[in-house]
Amino acid sequence: MEIIHVSAECYPVAKAGGLGDVVGALPKYQNELGHIAKVVMPMYKTKFLIDNVWDVVHKGRTNIGDYWFDYTVIKEQTNKLGFDLYLVDINGLLDREKVYGYNDDTERFTAFQVAVVDWIAVWAHRPDVIHVHDHHTGLIPFIIKHCYKYQHLHEIPTVLTIHNAQYQGTMGWDKSYLLPPWDSWKWGMLDWKNNINPLASGIKCAWKVTTVSMSYLDELRQSANGLEALFEYERGKCTGILNGIDTTVWDPRNDSYLEDHFSIESVAEGKAKSKRRLCETFDLDFDKPLIVFIGRLVGEKGADILPSAISDSYYYIGRKMNFLILGSGFPEVEAQLSLLQKLAQKDYNVYIGYNESLSHLMYAGADYLLMPSRVEPCGLNQMYAMRYGTIPMVRRTGGLKDTVIDHGEKDGYGIVYNWASVGDITHSIWRAIDLFEDQEKINEVRERMMRLDFSWQHSVQQYLSLYEELLQEENEAPVKEDAVKE
Ligand code: ADP
Ligand code: GLC
Numbered sequence: 062m063e064i065i066h067v068s069a070e071c072y073p074v075a076k077a078g079g080l081g082d083v084v085g086a087l088p089k090y091q092n093e094l095g096h097i098a099k100v101v102m103p104m105y106k107t108k109f110l111i112d113n114v115w116d117v118v119h120k121g122r123t124n125i126g127d128y129w130f131d132y133t134v135i136k137e138q139t140n141k142l143g144f145d146l147y148l149v150d151i152n153g154l155l156d157r158e159k160v161y162g163y164n165d166d167t168e169r170f171t172a173f174q175v176a177v178v179d180w181i182a183v184w185a186h187r188p189d190v191i192h193v194h195d196h197h198t199g200l201i202p203f204i205i206k207h208c209y210k211y212q213h214l215h216e217i218p219t220v221l222t223i224h225n226a227q228y229q230g231t232m233g234w235d236k237s238y239l240l241p242p243w244d245s246w247k248w249g250m251l252d253w254k255n256n257i258n259p260l261a262s263g264i265k266c267a268w269k270v271t272t273v274s275m276s277y278l279d280e281l282r283q284s285a286n287g288l289e290a291l292f293e294y295e296r297g298k299c300t301g302i303l304n305g306i307d308t309t310v311w312d313p314r315n316d317s318y319l320e321d322h323f324s325i326e327s328v329a330e331g332k333a334k335s336k337r338r339l340c341e342t343f344d345l346d347f348d349k350p351l352i353v354f355i356g357r358l359v360g361e362k363g364a365d366i367l368p369s370a371i372s373d374s375y376y377y378i379g380r381k382m383n384f385l386i387l388g389s390g391f392p393e394v395e396a397q398l399s400l401l402q403k404l405a406q407k408d409y410n411v412y413i414g415y416n417e418s419l420s421h422l423m424y425a426g427a428d429y430l431l432m433p434s435r436v437e438p439c440g441l442n443q444m445y446a447m448r449y450g451t452i453p454m455v456r457r458t459g460g461l462k463d464t465v466i467d468h469g470e471k472d473g474y475g476i477v478y479n480w481a482s483v484g485d486i487t488h489s490i491w492r493a494i495d496l497f498e499d500q501e502k503i504n505e506v507r508e509r510m511m512r513l514d515f516s517w518q519h520s521v522q523q524y525l526s527l528y529e530e531l532l533q534e535e536n537e538a539p540v541k542e543d544a545v546k547e
Contacts, residue, residue: 199263305517358390
């Protein structure tokens with residue numbers, strides 16, 4: 062089976078978060094099972110682009126409205142990522158340093174999607190499945206199905222995976238001219254609450270929709286940033302498939318970012334070496350438990366509660382632990398976390414920014430990883446942490462709920478709490494300190510976590526079964542033309 066993944070991110074080419082990790086791993090594991098999985102993404106100005114050698118495989122010309130542009134598709138020569146990687150170059154629109162965050166992101170990602178379909182339309186061979194990820198590629202199922210120029214592609218099954226439904230790419234109807242001419246009777250397949258909503262359109266038009274954990278799918282029917290009714294209506298085509306982790310990149314025995322490797326047998330000494338490095342670099346106390354946070358400093362991750370939770374913990378519990386924060390996001394949260402540095406007594410530090418290498422050292426050297434997420438579709442951090450013997454302290458939500466069992470329960474290993482609140486976080490910190498006093502138990506929990514299997518093996522099978530189901534369905538996609546309108 063040939064599958065083409067279309068995504069805005071793919072590690073190590075360009076990554077802003079977990080989407081990149083997933084798209085950098087899933088195709089590799091699909092290929093290992095004998096399928097042909099490829100990735101198409103925008104050509105940003107990244108180090109990976111400069112460091113590698115590329116072949117030009119296609120040159121085309123298309124338009125968004127009356128803006129005509131040339132695009133070039135290039136392919137990495139050596140297949141070093143374990144799959145064919147194609148980048149779409151659209152001069153002036155995609156060739157930027159960051160993935161997102163520009164005023165013209167709507168035009169950028171619409172142009173990318175139009176170019177991808179335009180290229181697939183003239184490709185010598187067709188993929189069996191087009192698998193799109195998140196709202197940046199959510200218009201592709203519509204374009205294939207309802208844009209006149211690409212009608213001949215409409216029998217190719219499409220799958221949309223939702224990594225995060227908070228972001229939907231909403232644009233006004235005044236932007237409808239950006240799409241290639243389409244059947245205007247089908248406007249409802251683009252619309253949600255009087256706007257064009259690429260994520261909603263993807264949910265309506267894709268043959269199947271997946272979310273990155275089972276619990277997240279359940280939660281979306283109650284809370285989906287305005288799309289709850291759509292998830293309820295389309296529940297028949299939605300499935301939750303838990304992400305895996307790339308166990309070749311994330312392996313404490315040979316992690317290329319680490320100097321001190323360790324296995325289950327040497328976890329205590331191995332972690333201590335990485336912890337010592339962190340404590341020396343960030344002026345922390347080695348003897349106290351090290352609690353870290355790694356991630357985007359945004360409300361979804363509960364990052365705004367961290368400053369109060371940390372101050373309250375020092376106040377109510379005492380200075381019995383270290384905190385080390387790595388992340389960037391809302392400027393106010395960054396500022397508050399930086400301010401706490403002034404009060405540090407060799408027990409607090411923060412690194413504002415993105416640092417892949419430091420993140421690996423933190424997963425390896427920390428005792429605990431704090432994730433007080435308000436929304437967590439899957440979460441990869443907790444799975445990386447567990448593979449490195451770091452105990453996750455997570456809020457019971459989405460993928461966190463599906464992957465972490467509290468150590469108080471049978472066969473448990475983490476610290477789980479119900480609310481993203483100062484009280485619940487502080488209480489979890491108190492529990493972490495209490496557990497740390499029992500080193501024998503800590504070692505037992507670490508070993509138990511490191512034996513857990515979060516590899517892609519199981520999830521890849523679920524995706525393949527889903528594609529196979531689609532390939533068996535003949536002729537038309539089972540899209541409900543009367544899809545719910547708001
Ligand atoms: P999300 O995609 O919502 O940000 P995930 O848990 O799925 O959350 O994945 C986050 C990924 O991004 C992990 O690989 C994590 O290590 C990484 N990450 C997040 N913030 C940073 C940062 N500031 N520096 C390095 N890596 C980071
Ligand atoms: C999103 C989610 C995160 C998930 C990741 C990969 O960014 O916020 O929970 O792990 O995608 O699917």
